[in-house]
Amino acid sequence: MALSLCMIVKDEAALLPRCLSSLQGLVDEMIVVDTGSTDGTIAIAQQFGAQVHAFPWQDDFALARNESLQYARGEWILVLDADEVLVPEMIPVLRQSLTHDRTLLINLVRQEVGAKQSPYSLVSRLFRNRPDLRFSRPYHETVDDSVLAIVQAEPGWQIADLAQVAILHDGYQEQAIASRDKVNRAQRILEKALIKQPHDAYLCSKLGALYLESGTPQRGLKLLQRGLASAVEPPLLYELYYHLGIAWSQLKDAVQAEVHYRLALQQPILAILTLGARINLGNLLLERGATDEARKTYESVIAIDPNLAIAHYNLGLTLKALGQFPAAIAAYRETIRLQPDYAEAHQNLGVALLKTGNIPESLVAFQQAITLHEQQHSPEADRLRQGLAGMGFRL
Structure with a gap:
């Protein structure tokens, strides 16, 4: 099965080599649509053998994505951004997944490196090359709308989810967001789209979450509640309930926040996608003194992802609150092993060691x-x- 990479880029000379290198041995052709680079992006793409096509930026990510799709000749299409890399171990898994005759779309788990909230997301990035399978929505663009239309018209098609992490994404690290003015650009595009579709649950979710990120929780709350009125798909319902939990937390209503985190966790989605709600729920439980339930909640996170440093750290805080200092020390040491600069x-x-007389x-830990x-x-x-x-200690 021939596989085409389709990308849109602008001034990605610093990131593009790492991205394209990660695809060696997987894709059969590379299609790169450039929306106005002034650095070495085009030359780098060509060095990797990519076809490069120019396309004027029109404040619409779906439009640019669809421009890249029209050049693809493979039976399957993989979409990546320059700030993403493919996990090497996933290459044979992805190749195998393309052999299933009735699969239309394969959703991939993406790890959001450096993200403060949900560390994983599910993205619709691997799909069959069909003229009726195209992106929609100007920001946080997705093929899901056209996939749904195809499945409704041709019920034999299947949607698959690969549970392993396939993509690493650096775009949500603070410096990356700041350097590209992502929040302001996203808000401008989404607000424009919402004027045309004021009750679209997907737009309400994305823009509502953006308002929370920019420190306007009341605006976010209203928009997220509006989206909840029309949402039906579990992944979108999870996202809405999860962000409503954050909104209520920002508004200092812990009871409503807990209610919405629990509603988020009731949605039938991949467990790895629920870590944000689990961690935030655990934090609320710890704050109100429900330490045993908080401990179990953090342990459930670690069972899903043993390498998530914040889960071990929060478990350490909980064990310290329970007076279980040796166990807390072990949790803190594991946190440091996973993230030495924590x-x-x-x-x-240092506090737990001091409590035990060490x-x-x-x-040493305090220093x-x-x-x-x-x-x-x-x-x-x-x-x-x-x-x-x-206390008499000078460091």
Whole structure:
């Protein structure tokens, strides 16, 4: 089965080589649509053997994506962005998945590297090359609408989800968002689209979440509630309930936040996609003193993803609250193994070690926490140093 890569790019010279290198041995052709690069993006794409086509940017991601699709000659299409890479171990899995005769679309799990909230998402990026299978929506564009229309007209087609992480995405790290002014651009495009489709649940979800990110929870709450009125698909319902939980948390209503996180977790979706709601629910439970349920909630996260540092850290906080200091110490050490620059984990490790009377090791942990806080320009370094001085320890 021939597979075509389809990409849209603009000024991606720094990221494009890593992305295209990750696809060696998988794709049979590379289609790159450039929307106005002024750096070396075009030359780099051509060095990798890609066909490069120019297309003027029109504030519509779906339009640009569809331009790339028209050049594809493979039976299947894979869509990636320059800030994404394919997980190498997934190449044989993806190749095998293309052999199923009645599969129309294969949803892929993407890890959001550096994301503050949900660490994983499900993206519709691998699908059959058909003229009626195209992207829609100007931002957070998706092929889901055309896929639904095809399945309704031709019921024999199937949609598959690959549960393993297939794509690593760097675009939600703080520096990446800031450097590309992603939030402002997204808000502008989504608000324009919402004028035309004011009750579209997908648009309400995406723009509502964006309002939460920009610090306007009341606007986000109203839009998310509007979207909930028409949403029917479990993935979208999860997203709406999850972001409503965040909205209510921002509005200091912990009861409503907990209700909506629990509703999110009732949706029948891949477990790896529910980690954001599980972590946030665990945080609420810990805050209100339901420590045993909080512990179980964090343990459920670790069972799904043993490598998620924040889950081990939050479990450590919970075990400390339960007075289980040796177990808390183990959780903090695992956090640090997974994320060595986690300053708060070093700091709380120092606290737990101090509680157990292990002063030498606690001081080592505190010193490491101070060093990391200073490197991260956090005022916590001075506060921690002063607090330790008050106990007679000078670091």
